[in-house]
Amino acid sequence: MILTIAKHTFREAIRKKIVHLLIGLGIIIMAISPYIPTTDEPDAKVKMIFVVFFQVVALLCIIGIILLSASSLPNEIEDKTIYGLLSKPVSRLKIVVGKIAGFSALSALMVVVLGLINAAVIHRAALRLPQDYSGIVKARSEFWASQLSFQGDLHHSRQGIQWIEGGSTGVAVWHFSGLGNKGNGRLPFEAELALKIENSRGLDEAVPLTVRVENPATGLCKEQIVSALEDVPLTVRIDPQILQKSDAVNVSVFPIDKAHYVGATQGNVKLYLVQERFAFNYAKALAITFLKFVLIVAIGVMGSTYLSAPVNIAATFVVFLCGHVLDFAKDFSLLIQHSHAHEEVIPGDVERPHAFLVVLDYLVRKPLEWLSAILPDFKKFDSLEFLLKGIDIPWETVGFLFGYTALYAGVCLAISSLLFKKREFF
Amino acid sequence: MDTFAVRTEGLTKIYKDFWRRKSVSALTNLNVTIERGEIFGLLGPNGSGKTTTVKLLLGLLFPTSGKASVLGRPASDLMVKSKIGFLPEESYLYKFLNAEEILDFYARLFHIPREERRRRIDKLIGDVGLQPHRKRPLSQYSKGMQRRIGLAQAIINDPELVILDEPTSGLDPMGSCEIKELILRFKEQGKTVLLSSHLLADVQTICDRIAILNKGVLQVMGNVRDLLSKRDVIEFLVKSLPEDAIREVESFIKRNDGEVLSVKHPVSTLEELFVKVIQDSK
Incomplete structure (x- = not known):
């Protein structure tokens, strides 16, 4: 029927x-x-x-x-x-x-x-x-670094970004674990590096970096030199051999030359399991x-x-x-709530809440809250x-x-x- | 088994406005019984409550009070609908389909098996005279053709009760005559027919019993012949009587205290003449 x-x-x-x-x-x-x-x-x-x-x-x-x-x-x-x-x-x-x-x-x-x-x-x-841009027509599994550590000296730290300088003074190391047996020497992994780059000689000049991929269990390691530009992500292929017999890998990065700087956060480097699916x-x-x-x-x-x-x-x-636009509705609702929270610390007889905000509260905030709770x-x-x-x-x-x-x-x-x-x- | 095909007890329908206030009393305390196998006519002027009654029997409307049972079950029961055929006042059909497709769609709703479905569709399309037009979309059909296919869909399930709302509306006299013959065939097959109409001549010729509604209230109900017969008047229909014999009969009636109201040749109806002329011309 x-x-x-x-x-x-x-x-x-x-x-x-x-x-x-x-x-x-x-x-x-x-x-x-x-x-x-x-x-x-x-x-x-x-x-x-x-x-x-x-x-x-x-x-x-x-x-x-x-x-x-x-x-x-x-x-x-x-x-x-x-x-x-x-x-x-x-x-x-x-x-x-x-x-x-x-x-x-x-x-x-x-x-x-x-x-x-x-x-x-x-x-x-x-x-x-x-070949370098073919990632878009692949189905990659994304892995985030479990930890970011530094070897050697940190040059400075600014707005949550930690900077290292080239010339073998510091190395940033991203630790990845829980890769399972997906690598197992067969399926290829690649690392995507979206690093902050600073160059004393000008922003447009490429900065040579050393990228080292190491299996912490077996000690197998492979190093390659890449040229990095500000705001251009780099993709580095990882030899499947390195990942054998382990579900963890470390990716270390450092600029080769002095007066070149790399800014690192935990999310700067991600690992992808590349599958032709x-x-x-x-x-x-x-x-x-x-x-x-x-x-x-x-x-x-x-x-x-x-x-x-x-x-x-x-x-x-x-x-x-x-x-x-539910996200916007939720944000807007929180914004109005936030402004009310500030008003509460002001004694009522000194300054009453603005009539507009009271109206806004009943006409906009509450309906928005209900909408965002009900609507898909x-x-x-x-x-x-x-x-x-x-x-x-x-x-x-x-x-x-x-x-x-x-x-x-x-x-x-x-x-x-x-x-x-x-x-x-x- | 209930001997009644339809029974209503105190059936009342009051239409309410948006604010749930009483707006119109469409049907008031209707008590009607329709026996199985009879052709029952529901008569009344426009707005008398005929269509409201039909819709209540089909579960398209819900009664304000009272109850209606169809073939021994409540009118709202889904099971009972498998035994009902309904032809609405206008042929409300899916215009994007053709005759075959629409009959197939409705037949599927009755779970009729494929082979039986095909057999019935072929037969019904032939019966309603649409064989040459079976593949044409209904949007290209004339009103009369739509009425015919509407009637075919109403009986696709071989129903026990056929509810026909103004079945001859939009049909030419030939089509109208065919429909009336078809309704009489339903009776021969033991089906019950509920005919809602304001075309009195149609109802008179084919209905066994009638009910007349006005302003939602039942005015009269009974056997057509009983309701229409004039007990104090006698009519003889005689073939080829000479003038002398006519005068003799008149004087005989007067001698016996009778009164001759009229002596004339009966006239046929215009419909009978039309059908005869068209049939002779074929």
């Missing part, structure tokens, strides 16, 4: 011109995305293709899905086709579930079709990438995007059990937009950040988002069921 309604919903939606228009527009946008002007970075074009797909094309599709899912039931009620449906042995809950399933299927189709076309565009652009990672990103669609469909259908089409479309858009946080579904850094999307993230979507969709379904069950059709 649910399947029949889902298929019917899907068939109705797929025959609408808006779906053809959006898919066509999405394809055109993806086709021109490699030609959008970018910076000179070799991987900038690939990044642009990712951004265009996950921000622009996905947004277009979400607009289409909102328009369709939020208006489907109200249109059935307005056209009175709902009479035919409700006079058949179909429960109202099944109608709602069928609608959600139908639009979810449409979302899946859009994400898969456009995602595959985008994958082809990425593949074409990736073929031209230099980009397609798999990309599929995970598409799955997360699909979950986002499912969530907005559940919200759209929920509203449609009670509201008219135009009001529900507007309401669903508002929920979607608010779901992207769509920022959680941002898989673009992972792809831009070439980082493998952890299964934990996918699982969490699946649960998050299931929970919200379940709540939406329960509310829809209550609203629709009591609805009369005049």
